[in-house]
Amino acid sequence: MDVVPLIEPNGIGSATVGIRMEARTSVRQRLTRLIKRVLRWSLLGIFGYFCILLLGLIPVNNDFRAANTGIQIYIVSNAVHADIVVPKTTSVIDWSEEFRFSGFFKDINNSHIAFGWGDRKFFLETESWDDLKLSTAANALLLPSSSCIHVACVHPDSYRDAVAVTISQEQYKRLVEYIGKSFRLNNDGEYFQIPGEAYSTNDAFYLSADRYHLLNTCNSWVGRGLKSAGVKTPWFSPMPKSPTLYIENEQIVK
Secondary structure (H helix, E strand, C coil): CCCCCCECCCCCEHHHHHHHHHHHHHHHHHHHHHHHHHHHHHHHHHHHHHHHHHHHCCEECCCCCCCCCCEEEEEEECCCCEEEEEECECCCCEHHHHCCCCHHHCCCCCCEEEEEEEEHHHHHHCCCHHHCCHHHHHHHHHCCEEEEEEEEEECHHHCCCEEEEEECHHHHHHHHHHHHHCECECCCCCECECCCCCCCCCEEEEEEEEEEECCECHHHHHHHHHHHCCCCEECCCCCCCHHHCCCCCCEEEC
16 A cells, blocks of 8 residues: 655645754754853853952052142043043143144143043044933943043033042153053154044044053043052052042042
8 A cells, every 4th residue: 555645735744844843943942052152151251340340459559648749630530431630731741832733722721631531432422421322332332442532621620529639740750651652643743633523622632542442441541540650549440430449538629
């Protein structure tokens, strides 16, 4: 007797249907395994990052004491960004000479200069919180990106909760050297200004050679500056407010 294969109403054999079902099941299993693997590595990455943050809180320059006489600098920090604010003119350096080819220094009477390093796209496209885009913030944190330095003529009294600390002239020289090396230079050996980019008439943006990412933030830049000057600060400080965590007898400018 001849065996007649089962034929489904749509004309497809049961064996073929079974193969397709197995294929679909296999695809679902692969996707499930992939999702679990991604989640596992993501959780491990987050855990590792927080471990680095905790280890980074170990202080360096433990013997630092604020100088009785010297040069007072300020660290200005908000929920996201941080700046180093220094006097415009001291016996160590006259910053107006460093920016003599920049128009924003003309007719500026403010006594201090604020230096802030960060993601270039974030800086140029986010003048205020109303301008913040989720895509810009995500790109700045998750992908290594180009950076720039924001330089502004300011007065410390215009900031809220600025942390002031007095350092010696020698320490300030090291800080000045650190700040200067953060700039990218043009063919004339001058700081490379980004043309046409500014928030107002008292500031400008300059190119920087470093890359911005989750482990190298504006706060990290400030922390390394303090470290280079011999100020007690965390070994690794990518989070807001962390660079000034160990500054003792600090003065808060209200």
